[in-house]
Amino acid sequence: MASYTITYFPIRGRCSSLRIMLSDQGQEWKEVVVSIDEWKKGDLKKSCLFGQLPKFQDGDLVLFQTNSFLRHLGRKHGGYGKNGNEAAMIDMFTDGVEELRNKYVKMIYQEYETGKDAYIKDLPNHLSIFEGVLEKSKSGFLVGDSISFADYSLLDVLLNHKVLCPTCLDSFPALKGFVQRVSSRPKIKAYLDSDAYKKLPINGNGKQ
Numbered sequence: 001m002a003s004y005t006i007t008y009f010p011i012r013g014r015c016s017s018l019r020i021m022l023s024d025q026g027q028e029w030k031e032v033v034v035s036i037d038e039w040k041k042g043d044l045k046k047s048c049l050f051g052q053l054p055k056f057q058d059g060d061l062v063l064f065q066t067n068s069f070l071r072h073l074g075r076k077h078g079g080y081g082k083n084g085n086e087a088a089m090i091d092m093f094t095d096g097v098e099e100l101r102n103k104y105v106k107m108i109y110q111e112y113e114t115g116k117d118a119y120i121k122d123l124p125n126h127l128s129i130f131e132g133v134l135e136k137s138k139s140g141f142l143v144g145d146s147i148s149f150a151d152y153s154l155l156d157v158l159l160n161h162k163v164l165c166p167t168c169l170d171s172f173p174a175l176k177g178f179v180q181r182v183s184s185r186p187k188i189k190a191y192l193d194s195d196a197y198k199k200l201p202i203n204g205n206g207k208q
């Protein structure tokens with residue numbers, strides 16, 4: 001039986017890295033899909049701690065804020081480094097990915113028509129940071145010698161950017177290799193090849 005429940009809109013959105021992580025860890029989960037019409041009624045919004053989805057439940061534990069879900073799974077099933085210093089680095093990279101994600105989300109939802117070109121032009125300034133880190137990594141992961149939730153988050157953001165701009169990784173061989181390698185991990189590949197992933201739109205407004 002699934003021990004986790006994700007309550008969210010019918011999109012990949014902010015839940016993709018979580019779903020990729022659950023898949024790679026061999027965990028099952030249940031989806032509670034909330035339509036925009038249902039959300040607009042307001043009752044569910046009022047019940048959410050920060051007035052937003054996704055919500056993540058692990059038995060009696062109810063969490064909001066997507067990165068707290070990743071940290072929780074990291075503590076329970078691995079993927080949070082092998083010591084405190086690695087955990088700190090994983091937090092740092094996850095926050096770095098979050099900054100890029102927030103810029104992407106702002107462009108998609110508020111400035112797609114007016115800001116997409118400028119966003120893509122500025123993208124190498126962000127990607128080069130992660131390129132530099134992965135170039136130096138012996139394991140091919142952001143931190144230490146094994147995969148962490150920072151890697152799942154980076155993979156998700158890069159996959160979305162490849163849809164936005166298919167050539168955006170062409171000058172970043174380390175990032176290109178990272179996407180290829182991590183996407184090919186058997187359980188991640190199975191999830192990315194599934195309808196559960198492919199049939200969900202990336203964003204809630206049809207832009208990508």
Ligand code: GTB
Binds near residue numbers: 013
């Ligand atoms: N920091 C939070 C986290 O990481 O969980 C951010 C959560 C968040 O932005 N939630 C958005 C939300 O609940 C959905 S993701 N929005 C509704 C509200 O605030 O009332 C982005 C999103 C935006 C819009 C749509 N849409 O129009 O369909 C779908 C998803």
